Amino acid sequence: MSTYQQVPQPADIPEPLPSAGTGRIFSRPVLAWASWDWGSAAFNAVMTTFVFTVYLTSEAFGGEERASQVLGWGLAGAGLLIALLAPVTGQRSDSGGRRKLWLGVNSLIVAVLTALCFFVFPSPGMLILGVALIAAANIFFEFAGVNYNAMLTQISTPATIGRVSGFGWAMGYVGGIVALVVVLVVFIQPVVDWAGASSENGLNIRLVAVFSALWFAAFALPVMFAVPEVPRRARAAQLGFLASYGLLVRRVRTIYRESPHTIYFLLASAIFRDGLAAVFTFGGILAAGAFGFSASMVIVFAIAANVIAAVGAVVGGFLDDRIGPKRVIIGALVGLLVAGSAILLLGTATYSFFGMQWTSDTTFWVFGLLLTLFVGPAQASSRAYLARLAPVGDEGELFGLYATTGRAVSFLAPTLFALCIGLFGSQLYGVIGILVVLLAGLLVLLPVKPPAQVTRAVVPEA
Template structure:
């Protein structure tokens, strides 16, 4: 499986302006041609190293944003009756997240390209992490009145934009800290740590702010102080656990002899590289497009899961958080099992199986008459989301030439966000269409998400898996 002359020439045509050390990294390069994991030189099969653990702690910390803020607590607060009609609030949130997705689609790949060329991947990970923490903390000022709804949705949407920028650089570190033999397991470990971090964050929120074990001033429900303090807690949690990766994973070397682009020139250069990629390796482009669709659906499962639990199945916030804790345990197990299967049977098989499981589970939620069915099929959704997310990241990492991780993961974010408005828009549209005809219209938002997952699965089926698959 060595680097053939034809494949080397292909990479040279694709990235003609890169130094030769980057051009020689092929999509099917042997293990020795990948950047060595900092702690893996002695034992390349070792998974849990100091850089890997520090890298995974960023996922652990970001769970406070993903699980607490955008899924199970703060968005449930925003779409509650405190801010007006719950269906209307859900539409506003869906539209706000759709606009954020368009912003990410326009900016993420250029951010990745420029961080690769400038050798500032870790720096921009830190900058964007700080911005997310500040925006999250600012949600403290979203008081429970309808006039504050737009402020709350705006802060959540902006936090999601900068969180995605941070994630581009975070994901691009995956080949730095793993080897081709362990990349699936390391990716699964990172996702699993994220889910476990979500469990801890949700438990702390539940027992100190929502239903406190010991009464204290911060747990006061006056002006929803306890729920607004959730935002402050999430910001501190994220920032604290994000720090280790900024010290343990070294900064990448910049291309000092390479060209420097203005912002507009970066878009032109990006367009040239995408066209070259399409000519030389179309299946990578096909995967980016297919994963964009199904990842949008995966994100929507978590984004709107807590909202559906509360609005459709009548879960009070306490039960929403309990479900979230149990769901994160299931999702963590699914992600780690999926990571092992990824290195064993290949990422494409794991993703296809997971998407089929998600479609079955999602329809189970839609047809469930009560809370019991939501518990069963909702936990099944959690089980399959983790492996699909983890293997999607590992899939692209197996295809990425050395030195181009930020750029391709920027494209990964962009293709995802280019259609990221799709799932929220279909969720909102399905509710809006059903509202005149049924009493509980929010349930029909599930169908919009299922359409997105099905389309992603159909687009993925003809895509050729990576050379290392199987």
């Protein structure tokens, strides 16, 4: 039996939104919702982590160090725009009864921007275009993620929210495995010789971008038919865009007054989630640049990493419903710090243990995979934590704040990653920046109360 208990809520909380939640993990609404996560892996795993950004930070674009720094600054700029816009876009999709609509629109924009990466040829002059497309796609992907995360309470129950959230993340990782296998056997190391597998002018990698766009678009469709749209609230929906910021401020004040630890968690999660994102964003880059993995070996590592991450997300989801999300997050962050420190300390040197050789490849395989084991539980439980406290009907706005607080500090990991490379002259030392962010997030999280001890706020309609 679960030991997790939510504190009694005020009697004047509005009725729940139209829901497809049944309490069953493998229900049609949950599977359709998780299909979006499955499809999004083509952007997360293939484009931003293991294939396209590795291509974009190769010598063909002006040198690994310079390209990595440009990518870091580009993602930091995207984070700033997300921080400014995400909560209001979430609020307006809630109040306008267009949560599902905007999930579809933003997903389509991500797919189009991803497809346009086909035109990024391997040349230093194309670096800015490639970074601009990836950065812009990240912006709209985050907007889509706000609406997607807000649906969590519609397709789960209080007793299953942790497992459903973990299942969604796991589906994303498994989708990443399948997408990466397709990329490997069709474009990188093709089992059938065909023109699209040619590496001349980066054709095979550019075609991977087109494949990723189609993959994401196809698997984003089921949720549009299986989860009901939220009702329109006329008063809030009539507000102009700028006036929505005034309503946002009033609601944040109310949440802080009635449920301050919700705000504290937003701040803490903002920091550690930036570190979590950096693990995957820069993982493939480090494998290729610092540890000398070939493009095919990066993808093989990525497949293994996604298997481990999926297992971690599922196990973390079950633990979440039993012991609460805070304990899961703390355990995951500690594991990440240990694994990341081992990568940094062992580095690319070769060691001899009892007559056996421990190479740099071994270091990255062992501790790199250990990193991925802990990322999923921290991500899934963070989402489930906030969903438990989201004001009924305003989940999109709160997850918009979730994106904003995250992106408000999203310059931290990319900036520290880039600065450490610049200071020490090696990609490996970018790990220091990521570890600093994860440690800071853990320290800020420690005094925050778990959701079982926090009362859900009731916010003004307009």
